[in-house]
Amino acid sequence: MKKPKPPSPAGPPGETDPSQQPESLDACRRCDLWRRATQAVPGEGKRRARIMLVGEQPGDGEDLAGKPFVGPAGKLLDRALADAGISRDDVFITNAVKHFKWELRGKRRLHKTPGQREVQACMYWLERELEQEQPAVVVALGATALKALLDDAHARLQEHFNKVTRHAGRTVLATWHPSYALRAPDTATRERAYADIVAALKHARTLASGK
């Protein structure tokens, strides 16, 4: 596991170039997020999986580990996958944005929602993953992933919630990001959100099986 970059407000000097066509994530300078993240976090999982899950961006733990969904939200996602009858080994998991965007609060690096420009810049990588993996079903975990997958900055989670949306030849379902089921203010909302995620994963499993 890498050590985080020092929590300075600015990162190392260097050019950011939205028109760059990088060959590797480490070389990516398409938006500014590379400056303060420890490393880029690529998607991982089964190659050519029938189901692809797309979250928002790496969190603090993912930024250090270089792997997606390994922190508390990842553990909740693992439990939801198991409850939906899906093995994590059978899916491909990634994020819409590959570098951790954060702000310092005290000594903690707190998640900051990526902006539309950053999501757009990082579509370069998400499109590559979609092309390579060719999933039968893509599950958007949260609004940022949904906007990226539908290429629509105004897409609303409520409108696509657990519904099949066809876009660019792909089948997309949307549900909550697992962190919402962790951080919603009251127990009843957290339990409902968790049940919604499991229901969407079961729906994805049915669609992926072609039944």
Ligand code: SF4
């Ligand atoms: S967030 Fe995405 S587009 Fe921006 S620098 Fe990182 S890999 Fe490149």
